[in-house]
Amino acid sequence: MRHIISILLENEPGALARVVGLFAQRSYNIETLTVAPTEDPTLSRMTITTSGPDRVIEQITKQLNKLIEVVKLVDLTEGAHLERELMLIKVKASGSQRAEIKRTADIFRGQIVDVTANVYTIQLTGATDKLEAFIEAIGPNCILETVRTGVSGIARGEKTLSL
Amino acid sequence: MEMLSGGEMLVRSLHEEGVEYVYGYPGGSLLHVYDAFYQQDSVKHVLVRHEQAATHMADGYARATGKPGVVMVTSGPGATNTITGIATAFTDSIPMIVITGQVMSHLIGDDAFQETDMMGISRPIVKHSFSIKHPSEIGETVKKAFHIATTGRPGPVVIDIPKDMTMPNDRHEFSYPKKVKIRSYAPPAKGHSGQIRKAVELLLGAKRPMIYSGGGVILGQASEQLRKLVRELNYPITQTLMGLGAYPATDRQSLGMLGMHGSYEANMAMHHSDVILAIGARFDDRVTNAVSKFCPDAKIVHIDIDPSSISKTVTVDIPIVGPVDSVLDDFLETIAEIDQKPDQKAIESWWKQIEEWRKRHGGAYDKNDNGLLKPQEAIEGLWKATNGDAYICSDVGQHQMFAAQYYKFDKPNRWINSGGLGTMGFGFPAAMGVKLNFPDEMVVCVTGEGSIQMNIQELSTCLQYGIPVKIFCLNNGYLGMVRQWQDMNYEGRHSSSYMESLPDWTMLAESYGHVGINVETKDQLQGAMEDCFGKYKDRLVFVNVAVDPEEHVYPMQVPMGTMRDMWLSKTERT
Numbered sequence: 001m002r003h004i005i006s007i008l009l010e011n012e013p014g015a016l017a018r019v020v021g022l023f024a025q026r027s028y029n030i031e032t033l034t035v036a037p038t039e040d041p042t043l044s045r046m047t048i049t050t051s052g053p054d055r056v057i058e059q060i061t062k063q064l065n066k067l068i069e070v071v072k073l074v075d076l077t078e079g080a081h082l083e084r085e086l087m088l089i090k091v092k093a094s095g096s097q098r099a100e101i102k103r104t105a106d107i108f109r110g111q112i113v114d115v116t117a118n119v120y121t122i123q124l125t126g127a128t129d130k131l132e133a134f135i136e137a138i139g140p141n142c143i144l145e146t147v148r149t150g151v152s153g154i155a156r157g158e159k160t161l162s163l
Numbered sequence: 164m165e166m167l168s169g170g171e172m173l174v175r176s177l178h179e180e181g182v183e184y185v186y187g188y189p190g191g192s193l194l195h196v197y198d199a200f201y202q203q204d205s206v207k208h209v210l211v212r213h214e215q216a217a218t219h220m221a222d223g224y225a226r227a228t229g230k231p232g233v234v235m236v237t238s239g240p241g242a243t244n245t246i247t248g249i250a251t252a253f254t255d256s257i258p259m260i261v262i263t264g265q266v267m268s269h270l271i272g273d274d275a276f277q278e279t280d281m282m283g284i285s286r287p288i289v290k291h292s293f294s295i296k297h298p299s300e301i302g303e304t305v306k307k308a309f310h311i312a313t314t315g316r317p318g319p320v321v322i323d324i325p326k327d328m329t330m331p332n333d334r335h336e337f338s339y340p341k342k343v344k345i346r347s348y349a350p351p352a353k354g355h356s357g358q359i360r361k362a363v364e365l366l367l368g369a370k371r372p373m374i375y376s377g378g379g380v381i382l383g384q385a386s387e388q389l390r391k392l393v394r395e396l397n398y399p400i401t402q403t404l405m406g407l408g409a410y411p412a413t414d415r416q417s418l419g420m421l422g423m424h425g426s427y428e429a430n431m432a433m434h435h436s437d438v439i440l441a442i443g444a445r446f447d448d449r450v451t452n453a454v455s456k457f458c459p460d461a462k463i464v465h466i467d468i469d470p471s472s473i474s475k476t477v478t479v480d481i482p483i484v485g486p487v488d489s490v491l492d493d494f495l496e497t498i499a500e501i502d503q504k505p506d507q508k509a510i511e512s513w514w515k516q517i518e519e520w521r522k523r524h525g526g527a528y529d530k531n532d533n534g535l536l537k538p539q540e541a542i543e544g545l546w547k548a549t550n551g552d553a554y555i556c557s558d559v560g561q562h563q564m565f566a567a568q569y570y571k572f573d574k575p576n577r578w579i580n581s582g583g584l585g586t587m588g589f590g591f592p593a594a595m596g597v598k599l600n601f602p603d604e605m606v607v608c609v610t611g612e613g614s615i616q617m618n619i620q621e622l623s624t625c626l627q628y629g630i631p632v633k634i635f636c637l638n639n640g641y642l643g644m645v646r647q648w649q650d651m652n653y654e655g656r657h658s659s660s661y662m663e664s665l666p667d668w669t670m671l672a673e674s675y676g677h678v679g680i681n682v683e684t685k686d687q688l689q690g691a692m693e694d695c696f697g698k699y700k701d702r703l704v705f706v707n708v709a710v711d712p713e714e715h716v717y718p719m720q721v722p723m724g725t726m727r728d729m730w731l732s733k734t735e736r737t
Contacts, residue, residue, distance in 0.1 A: 010347060014282060014294070025287045055474070062471035068291045068311065071347040163346070 002031070003057050004076040004083055004153040006161055007046040007064065011037055015069035019046065022067065028052065028060050032085070032128075032150030040163075043071065047153050049128075072161055080156040086123065086149045087131045088113070092142040093120040101138065108134045119144065127151075164336040169298035169329035170199035172337050173262070176305035178205045179339040182233050184224070184599060185209070186217035190237025191277060192264030195329035209599065209628055212620040214241050216592035218248020219618070222257050223556055223593030224600050226579045229384060231258035231312045232596060238264040239277030242323075243284065247586055249319045250288040254583030255405060256382055258317035260308050261285075265294070265325040281323050290318030295328045299335045306343045315350025316469040317382055351468060354485030354493055362440070362464040362481045363497040369438035370509035371460075371516075372398045375421065378405025378582065379443015379467060379487055386410070386575040388491035389442065395498060396505055399517055401429035403444050405582040408572035413551070418517065419526070422450040423720045424564045427524035427731060430718065432517055433458055434727040441465045443487045446477040447583070456725040466490050524718065524731055526568060531711060534684040538562060538637045538710040541688065542569040545607065545635055548692035553605035554579060554597045556632075558590035558614030561643035564716040566609045588617025594632040595625060605633070605696060612638040612665055612707075622675035625703050633695055634705045636668065639712035647715045651730075672705035682708040 009015050016035060023030050028050060035046040050060060057075070064070050076083070093101050094117070105112060105122050108130065114121035124134055128151060135143065155161070167175065173196055177185065186209045189197045200208050211217040214236045221232025236245055242263040252259045266275040282294050291311050293304045301324075308320040327333075366372060374396075380389050386409040393400045393416055400410050401421040410417055419426035421433055433439070439461045444450070451457045454476050465472075465479040466487055473482040483490055528539045542565045545553075555570055557563040557580040572578045579597065581589040594608040608615075615636055625632065637643075645660040669679025678699045680691045688708070695704045721728040721736070729737045 014292075017283070018286060021286050055478075059471060059475060062473075066469070066471060068345065068348050 008072040009044045010069040011044045034150040083153040090145040094118045166334040167337040170195040172301040186220040187235035192238040192326040214244035219592035220596035223596030227597045242281040251586040252319040253288040258312040259319040268325040292321035294323045354483045354490035373436040374400040376442040377403040377444025380409040383487035385488035407578045408575045411573035412571035428520040556594035558610040562637040587614040607633045626676045668707035677703040
């Protein structure tokens, strides 16, 4: 099953390497990883999506918690949560395709953020499955390039991950 | 406030931590620090002959005392030579501080002379690591490093120090911090009382209980509590390779070691048990055999300070996360409070069954009648000669298993071996670390002619510092454990397990200024032991003991089987 693990991490050199190294050395799977500082400059917030049997996910959270730089950690998939990912996608758009692509982007609430005579660059935000649905809807033939941020997640409601 | 250079701060910080010996090897990036060493005499430096040995010396010291060992090496090859020793300590959860020099900070990343990314190379095998960015951080970093290395589940901590952090003329205010706070690090202080109560009830209701204790009991200094609990309950106990000595091996309730080369009775009892109390043990693959077939009828209680050890390989029924000493204290209290006693009748018939198992094998082995010693006999001879009271530092292989099986450890911290990583070359420097700190104790390195050659150069260090350890080398001319597997699984094809061109061990010892004794036949063993611990008490003695090369370590579990599937000899299988 897919899990979204959210981590408060000391904003220190080497902390990211320790997290990534842990996944590599113990053969855990990382699907996406995002990291950036928080409003508190001493802390970074990291979101990792991973998948595996419960036993492995339990080990992942326990092993992460053992890292000295990991201040706090939560598996967001254990409760109600929001997840968002941002994608920039460059597609061929010429002739009759242009209108069709624009319509599809509108349906997915994407924005065309750059235009040339033959190319649209579309910005799209949403959960991972929405971005994937869009890629499918556009079709592989006209996609020139995609870049995705990976998932950021946060719990719904009053719950917070903070010190 | 005092103004000190980074080098002085480092040495002073070690002194503040009560460090008496640092094991190391100087080099370019640490010359300022070594100069600071030279100008004081509270912290002594031991110059090894290879950096790996420095880590094992520190490790041996830590295992014998429970205090962290300290290593200091230069950048580049000095640092990389410590990797095996750091990994050895990490796998067995041994507290250790490894200070590595680094090139000047402005050169980092330029592939400078003797530069290597020690932070990166050591990352998977340290509990934590620090890189110093400013000299004024040194005191606090050392304090944090000791705190992290010694608390919770212990482990090695690396401090990487660029040369420019230790400049003699770059002086800063220094006072060693009294306390340390790391907001993201809080090892558990106590076990959950509800879980403990549940565990005690399960334990008292058991009909075929087993106590399975590991290295965590020794690291957590809970041997006394363990003894109380085991005696209070009158339950059988088996100990892992890492746990030997926490409960006395010569006691009736001890079934010896369990696992791949565990005793017949311990493995049988584990397999048939209905409740297992695992204490500071981690269900290692050398203990469980096939995890899916492990102890099918047992409910399992697991006490460990590291939550990630719980249900990592074997799923447990009642986990208790906490320091073993305090959790066992709580167990004893709960047992006293609770209105329930063990099922005397069931326990009695369980013991009867165990005694039958004990009679069937009980560590029996065939002796030769041609005068050639069996390795088991040699270990038994050593045990007698030392009254079972020596510090035994083992290398890795058959001799290690024979020592674990036939040297009956009655005290904790006396059995020092690389159980988890299985590092050949560990035993001799580990013994040096012990002997240096316990000069009046008998300290023996039990080794083989394969392992001893992996750090033989330390004979020179022993002469320089007067470290009279005893080297007890079971010489069978083969890499015995490799040969055993080749005999059992590769139809006796001894691929690269035979050692030709061995040195003359007595001459080798003598050339380093020590004593060498050859034991070629059974009848020479006792005399050699008498000389070793009598006439040559204050000398390093290399005892080269010729043993039967045909001998295998038994029992040996059948791979991928249950706990009770064992070879008991070359011809007998359960």
